[in-house]
Amino acid sequence: MKTILNFKTTLTTSVKALAIIICLCFSIASHATVVTYPQVPVVQACQFSYTLKARDHGTTTWNTVYLYNTPVTTATGAETNTTCGYLSCSGSTDYKIIFSTTVTSAAIYPAPLNITPTFAGDSIMFTIAGPQKFYVDINGDHYNDCIHIIADPLEVNPPHQGDANVIFIPSGTFVDSIVKVPSGKTLYIQGGAGVRSIKLDSTTNTQVLGRGVIFRPTFDAVSIIRATNVTIDGILDFDHGWGGNGGCGIRCGQSTNVAISNAVSFSSKPWGDGYDIFSSNGVTVNDVFLRTNDDAIAFYGGGKDGFTGNCHNIVVTNSTLLPDNAHEFSIGVYGDQNIDTQIRDIVVANIDICSWSRSSGQGCFYFSVGDRVRAANLKFSNIRIKDFIGSALTRMAIVYNSTYNYNPGRAIDSVFFTNINYTGTGTPASSASGYDTTRRTTNIFFNNLIINGTVATSATAANFTIGSYASNIKFSALPVTIGQTYVLTAENSSKCANPSGGSSSQGTNIVQNTYASNTYQQWVVEDAGNNFYRFRNVYSGDYMDISGASTANGTNDIQWPLDGGFNQQFLLLPQGGGYYSIMARHSGKVLDVNGNSSSDGATIIQWPYSGNNNQRWLFTNASTGIIAMALKIPEPTLPAGDPAVNSALSPNGDGVNDVLTITNIEKYPDNKIMVMNVNGTKVYEASHYDNATQVFNGHSNITGQLQPQGTYYYQLQYTDNGVVKSKTGFIVLKY
Incomplete structure (x- = not known):
């Protein structure tokens, strides 16, 4: 098929016909659980002699997955080539990688997958349960011999050629220009198709969907500037910032209600960030894989590029970050020199940080707060960190950096680190400091900071330096005890979670009722691994479960027999006043009393995190009545959002x-x-x-x-x- 070099070019009749045929083929393929895609025109093929195959687990028919050359940055800052292949699947999938050279070892990451491949001559084989984004280091080489495998979920009701309000890029097509998506439109890039870059600036109600790629944009892969109601799902970005002067996988500036999910970004050029979020409100990032030259995810105030206003109400979940030369999370470098702004109300949960390789630097969690910014009420929970070379875990400072700032920052206040697990060499250093007596860093809480298997319960044990103008920095174990029986009480209603009517039947909705010391109102906390928890009902023996493993807002919480699904696993987000929010592992959404009701019988559902009191739960020991206090501090005082x-x-x-x-x-x-x-x-x-x-x-x-x-x-x-x-x-x- 002829490559399209200009987006305005009209598709010929033959191309349209071929696009229809491809659509039909994908439709047929979608009934299978493994879907592979044709080669994307223009995108550089893999330079190594690998072959990647995938099949439905236990079947005999293998599908070849096309591989692409993927530049990354080494620990010394040099550029080198790795490999990436992508596909879609649903259930368990078998993978085979065939090599032309001898393979002595192969390690699959992130580590929670807990996969050990089997060796068979010139190949390795392994099985992954469902869609996952992961990589395989061959012979201990994280750079040249690293194969990234992006297994997306199967598409559900994708757009078709000719659908109203859809810009359709068919398989076999590459659009060598910036695609500007108007308000109210959906850009759909089919698997096996690609574009140069995408702009959604100053738009409302836009979507970018599909299984296609963005290849070597000069600057940003996707630009979302002053936009409202944006959805990004299923797009893979190869090598943004190819011009060498920086760029982002996604730049989100002064935008509202932005949902990013099931997305991937690679960069190797200097200052190539992953996702930079400036002065935006209501941004969710879920199930992304970022391997970048520079910062993976950054939360910034205004100032840069004319952005202004708070950066707030942001949730990042279920993702893997591999910045080769900078920070996983950068907070507060930029602000608006003319007004006070905040970076606040941010939740980061269930993140794998892999091989942070910069030989010197300021930490995985890097707070450099300047330009009248106040960073407050940030929560980092269930974060697993693989070994990195000679750098810090956390650096928190209020600064005036003449390169980036016109003024010092105002404050770092109320930052919560829960179930942070570092596995590696030694104990990486961390530190916190303020600027002066009125610009302080305070109320920093580490619950269950685990360093090589040991919980750090003091600054000394955590190798944490408390500097000038920093105070109330605390370390403790998580007070919720595995094997203990608790009553879960909603803050908004003072009523507890239990199966409706006290039923022992599987599938019964979980509702709230006044506590009456019934065993069906009590839950045993069990260890689900990787600092996730299951809740087993004392009366029925069944488990809290998000019905049907749905990720949709409003899905009921039910009881169901143990099945090992992620929809039966939850993480805890400590809140002020001793409360927790309870987040489902599979969806990144939290248990919520439906409609903020205070009535008996109100259902418990999953809903996007807001921190409201109908999403906050007390854990009270059913035997002693003692509350497992999350934090013995008052709520962080946060001013109302600016108009x-x-x-x-x-x-x-x-x-x-x-x-x-x-x-x-x-x-x-x-x-x-x-x-x-x-x-x-x-x-x-x-x-x-x-x-x-x-x-x-x-x-x-x-x-x-x-x-x-x-x-x-x-x-x-x-x-x-x-x-x-x-x-x-x-x-x-x-x-």
């Missing part, structure tokens, strides 16, 4: 941006807004703007006339705890 004006206004009746919305304005009812045209003429003015009864919809409330499309400017005043604050900016009005 943020949506710059997009398109009052055309489609239900999207029909009125000017101001996020968080309900928290500041004492407000006033004025909108002016480019000539400085006032066209709209209102007090107590509320996104409902007081709204700007393109009509002037001064002249009564519909305003022409174009750029307008606003001035917003609001009172925050008695202090009058203001914001200015622009609005783009389009019909």
